Amino acid sequence: MNKGTLFIVPTPIGNLEDITLRAIRILQESDVIVCEDTRQTLKLLSHLKISKQLISFYTQNQLKRIPQIISALENGKNISLVSDCGTPAISDPGYYLVKEALSHGINVIPLPGPCALVTGLVGSGLPTDSFIFLGFLRKKTGKMKKELIQAAQTEKTIIFYESPHRIIKTIEVCKEVFGENTNIVLARELTKKFEEFIRGSIGEVINEMKTREIKGEFVIIISQNSKNIDSTEEEEFV
Numbered sequence: 001m002n003k004g005t006l007f008i009v010p011t012p013i014g015n016l017e018d019i020t021l022r023a024i025r026i027l028q029e030s031d032v033i034v035c036e037d038t039r040q041t042l043k044l045l046s047h048l049k050i051s052k053q054l055i056s057f058y059t060q061n062q063l064k065r066i067p068q069i070i071s072a073l074e075n076g077k078n079i080s081l082v083s084d085c086g087t088p089a090i091s092d093p094g095y096y097l098v099k100e101a102l103s104h105g106i107n108v109i110p111l112p113g114p115c116a117l118v119t120g121l122v123g124s125g126l127p128t129d130s131f132i133f134l135g136f137l138r139k140k141t142g143k144m145k146k147e148l149i150q151a152a153q154t155e156k157t158i159i160f161y162e163s164p165h166r167i168i169k170t171i172e173v174c175k176e177v178f179g180e181n182t183n184i185v186l187a188r189e190l191t192k193k194f195e196e197f198i199r200g201s202i203g204e205v206i207n208e209m210k211t212r213e214i215k216g217e218f219v220i221i222i223s224q225n226s227k228n229i230d231s232t233e234e235e236e237f238v
């Protein structure tokens with residue numbers, strides 16, 4: 001019997017229009033959809049009018065689930081992996097499933113699509129040519145600081161995710177590491193009704209955030225550099 005394929009299918013990070021035609025077709029054609037929170041995925045599937053068997057897969061059940069999913073793939077089932085939002089395997093346990101599938105000789109096909117870190121970066125106005133993504137930072141201040149110091153040494157644009165209730169504390173740590181004049185952008189509620197980019201120096205953004213009730217989802221982007229167009233590379237317009 002032919003083995004099935006594991007498809008990695010990105011889903012919207014807020015705006016339900018942000019799903020590709022290919023992603024919809026692959027979800028329709030899959031035998032099973034592996035997701036994080038089944039309630040979250042059911043909302044998307046009912047919007048797309050797709051009805052499929054769902055299997056939950058998250059950090060707390062991954063050890064039990066991975067062999068079950070691999071066995072279904074070995075028995076010829078085509079499986080789509082989705083996450084609660086955005087691209088699976090970015091800041092969720094999807095990586096472990098992909099690794100295991102590959103080690104069992106299973107074909108893995110990733111689809112391109114929404115991803116909060118890329119959406120936040122390209123709208124930030126900070127350099128996009130070279131960046132480092134840290135996922136969620138360590139929670140303990142000392143470990144967080146160490147992670148940020150290591151990233152700072154690369155001089156690349158730094159991107160990470162943070163939950164709203166930790167934002168101010170985390171930016172205070174950023175101020176200690178990078179200094180209050182370094183550029184920071186908080187990309188909030190991307191693709192949603194209250195999408196905004198809070199841009200400024202770390203000092204300015206801390207002051208701004210202290211005046212607010214902090215709600216929503218955030219991507220944080222920091223750059224120690226700003227880039228200008230190299231005029232020697234410019235071609236004539238006509």
Ligand code: SAM
Binds near residue numbers: 087092189191
């Ligand atoms: N797999 C997702 C992706 O491709 O971006 C990321 C999943 S991670 C578990 C969830 C985090 O992504 C949130 O805590 C937040 O930091 C960020 N995020 C997700 N959606 C977002 C949005 N619409 N606006 C800003 N940040 C978002």
